[in-house]
Amino acid sequence: MSATPEPGLAVSVTGLAAGYGGPPVLREVDFGVRAGESVCVLGPNGGGKTTLFRALLGELAPTTGRVRVSGRPAYVAQTERTRLDFPVTALDVALMGSLAHGRWWLPPRRPERAAAAAALERVGLTDASREPFGTLSGGQRQRALLARALVQAAPVLLLDEPLSGVDPASAREIGRVFDELRDEGRALLVSSHDVESARAFDLVLCLNGRQIAFGPPARALDRATLEATYGSEMIVLEGGPGGVRAVTVQHHEHGHGHEGHGHH
Amino acid sequence: MPSPADLVDLPFLREALLELVLLGLAGGSLGAWIVLRRLAFFTHAAGSATFPGLVVADASGFSPLLASLAVALGYAGGVERAGRAGREPGEATALLLVAALAGGVILASDVFESGGAVDRLLFGTILGLDGVDLLASAAAAALAGIGTLALGRTWSALAFDPDGTRALGVPTGAADLILLALVAVAVVAAIPAVGVLLVTALFVLPAATARVLARGIGPLIAAALVLALVQGVAGLYLAYWLDLPPGPPVAVLGAIAYAAATTVRGAR
Numbered sequence: 159m160s161a162t163p164e165p166g167l168a169v170s171v172t173g174l175a176a177g178y179g180g181p182p183v184l185r186e187v188d189f190g191v192r193a194g195e196s197v198c199v200l201g202p203n204g205g206g207k208t209t210l211f212r213a214l215l216g217e218l219a220p221t222t223g224r225v226r227v228s229g230r231p232a233y234v235a236q237t238e239r240t241r242l243d244f245p246v247t248a249l250d251v252a253l254m255g256s257l258a259h260g261r262w263w264l265p266p267r268r269p270e271r272a273a274a275a276a277a278l279e280r281v282g283l284t285d286a287s288r289e290p291f292g293t294l295s296g297g298q299r300q301r302a303l304l305a306r307a308l309v310q311a312a313p314v315l316l317l318d319e320p321l322s323g324v325d326p327a328s329a330r331e332i333g334r335v336f337d338e339l340r341d342e343g344r345a346l347l348v349s350s351h352d353v354e355s356a357r358a359f360d361l362v363l364c365l366n367g368r369q370i371a372f373g374p375p376a377r378a379l380d381r382a383t384l385e386a387t388y389g390s391e392m393i394v395l396e397g398g399p400g401g402v403r404a405v406t407v408q409h410h411e412h413g414h415g416h417e418g419h420g421h422h
Numbered sequence: 423m424p425s426p427a428d429l430v431d432l433p434f435l436r437e438a439l440l441e442l443v444l445l446g447l448a449g450g451s452l453g454a455w456i457v458l459r460r461l462a463f464f465t466h467a468a469g470s471a472t473f474p475g476l477v478v479a480d481a482s483g484f485s486p487l488l489a490s491l492a493v494a495l496g497y498a499g500g501v502e503r504a505g506r507a508g509r510e511p512g513e514a515t516a517l518l519l520v521a522a523l524a525g526g527v528i529l530a531s532d533v534f535e536s537g538g539a540v541d542r543l544l545f546g547t548i549l550g551l552d553g554v555d556l557l558a559s560a561a562a563a564a565l566a567g568i569g570t571l572a573l574g575r576t577w578s579a580l581a582f583d584p585d586g587t588r589a590l591g592v593p594t595g596a597a598d599l600i601l602l603a604l605v606a607v608a609v610v611a612a613i614p615a616v617g618v619l620l621v622t623a624l625f626v627l628p629a630a631t632a633r634v635l636a637r638g639i640g641p642l643i644a645a646a647l648v649l650a651l652v653q654g655v656a657g658l659y660l661a662y663w664l665d666l667p668p669g670p671p672v673a674v675l676g677a678i679a680y681a682a683a684t685t686v687r688g689a690r
Contacts, residue, residue: 215589233589244458244582245638254579258590262576262597290637291582303586310590 168193168314168345169214173223176213182221184209186368191361193228193313196336196346198356198375201365202388207349210365211316214347230258231314232307236322237299242292248302249287252277255309270309277305280338282331297328304335315339317348321355333358353384424663429655435662437556438548441615442654442668444559445624448566448608449654450647453629454639455570455601458581462626463512464501464602467519469609469618471497473526476543481529486542487558487610494610497522498602506595545667546617548658555614562604562611569604570643577601578639620669627676628653634683649679 167190175185184206191197199207212218213225215233232255255277256270266274278287281301286294291302300320307315321329336346340360348359356362362378364370364387371383429439456465475493479486497518504514530540576597579587588594605625612621632645657672664671 217588230591231589233586235583235586240583240586241581245633245636245642246578246582247638250578250639251582253575254582254587255590257576257579257587257592260591262592263572265571266575306586 166192167226168195168228169347170226171210171214171223172225174210174213174225175221175223176209176218177221178218184213184365184367187223187365188369189361189363189372191314191345191347193343193345194340195361196340196348196359197361197363198359199347199349199363199365200351200353200356200387201349201370202351205387206365206367208318211318211347211349214314214316227314229313230310231316232258232310232312234300234303234307234315234317234320236318237296237303240291240299240303244291246291247288248278248283248291248294248298248305249274251291251302252287252305252309255306255311258310258312273309273311274305277308278302280308281305281335295325295328297324297332300324301328301331304332308335312344314345315347317346319349319351321348321350321352353379424659426659428662429659434549434551435658437551438615438658438668439655441551441556441559442658442672443651444556444563445608445612445615446628446650446654447563447647448559448611449624450628450650451566451570451643452605452608453625453646453650454632454643455574455577455581456605456625457629457633458639458642459577459601460511460581461602461605462622462630464498464515465605465609465625466618466622467515468494468497468602468606469613469621471519471522472610472613472618473523473540473543474529477526477529485554487554487614490610490613491607493522494606495603498606499599502595502599502602505598542617543613544617544619546613546615546620546669548615548661548668551614555611558611559615562608565604566608569600573597573600574639574643616669616672617667620673623669623673623676624650624654627673627680631676631680631683634680634687649676653679 169191171187171189174187175182177183187210199210201207209218211233213220214227214231252274253266253271256266256273275284275287278284281304283298283301283305286298291299294302304320320332324332336348339346350356356379357375359375361373362375363372364378364383366387366389370386371378429435456462472490472493475489476486478484479489500518501511501514504518505511576592579592580594580597584594608625609621612624616624628649629642629646631649632642636642636645653672653675657675658668660666660671661668
């Protein structure tokens with residue numbers, strides 16, 4: 159994270175290249191996101207989605223270029239990265255978001271607890287607020303982490319594959335919260351490997367080691383872009399009401415084996 | 423079989439009882455974080471790492487408490503720094519422990535030709551605890567309690583999701599260092615009574631047992647406190663009865679409680 163972006167933009171990335179010591183794993187990235195816009199970040203595993211997020215979070219300094227984000231972004235990691243045996247409730251997880259307001263050396267105050275309860279209500283988890291995090295379903299866990307991001311009240315939210323492996327009810331709930339956040343003027347960047355779900359976003363950013371395309375889904379999701387983004391991991395199907403349809407075939411990086419995404 | 427009332431009536435036992443209650447309070451509250459942050463090895467190592475400090479104190483007449491405190495805090499700082507530099511925490515803990523122990527052995531055998539500190543360091547004693555020891559344990563218990571109340575949510579968030587917590591803007595290095603330092607202080611305070619070999623009996627076993635049974639952090643801390651206090655007091659009574667240092671009975675009771683808890687959980 160660095161200085162305030164240009165006026166009107168919540169996120170601006172200019173000529174970004176970033177990596178982990180060796181050659182950059184992501185380069186030639188240029189895009190801007192306005193407050194109230196949602197962006198679906200598409201790309202294969204290893205395409206640079208997580209690297210982009212780490213650069214936006216300020217954890218990874220750009221090799222070249224500039225990254226500007228207004229405020230400290232909220233980050234929702236994949237639930238596989240959290241400890242499921244950990245003795246915290248959904249409410250405890252939501253309350254962790256208040257650590258972003260400073261005061262990490264003091265116990266939570268009443269307004270912070272109220273904000274956590276309100277965030278759980280917003281993601282439809284009030285009934286499960288006292289449940290241990292590890293006993294929640296995958297979708298409920300994702301919603302608890304989303305509630306943590308809501309408590310943080312950040313102008314920019316980065317979500318790492320929030321819809322991956324989520325039950326349909328949770329996916330609907332999460333989609334509804336995304337719409338609300340957009341209406342509130344927050345910028346959302348959501349990584350996904352589901353090409354079809356990208357059509358519901360304002361903008362699509364396709365990455366495959368470099369930026370392949372950035373723009374509204376109708377313009378960005380053409381056959382050439384998808385092939386450049388996914389290469390052999392994708393089968394493109396022509397026709398249908400939405401024009402080009404795509405099915406990506408990927409090996410999920412967290413060991414769930416072979417998955418097919420999208421529909422035809 | 424001696425009367426349990428002796429624990430309160432006999433002055434030297436009264437002091438030992440107070441010491442173990444204070445250590446139980448420190449161990450119960452810090453133990454929860456030790457278990458959740460996977461610091462059991464660090465806890466054990468922080469005590470053993472004080473060896474060179476005790477050797478120097480023994481040879482020079484300097485306060486053993488202050489010498490071991492200085493070494494333990496330095497050790498905690500070293501482990502935190504190594505962790506921040508991306509070292510695997512267990513490896514950093516082991517590497518720095520070996521360095522401290524080797525330094526202690528060289529000092530004891532070649533520089534000061536002294537081995538007097540070793541017995542006290544390893545086993546502890548219920549006899550000969552003095553006011554300073556009690557004061558150190560009271561300070562450790564107070565710091566552990568304050569730390570838990572103030573920083574508990576941050577330590578919990580860090581253990582649950584370190585990357586997510588860093589992304590919230592929490593200075594994770596500082597939060598880690600405070601926890602490691604509090605554990606080091608508490609371990610140093612416990613050495614005179616239980617010795618370094620069995621310090622984990624007070625700081626790890628009660629919380630590990632509570633962890634098996636408790637589903638939330640509040641109940642985990644409460645159960646760890648109760649177990650640490652019960653284990654400490656009952657262990658002291660057994661030590662008095664069987665004429666042992668208090669460390670071994672406290673450790674055996676802790677291990678029995680842990681085995682019972684895992685059996686109960688397995689049967690559920």
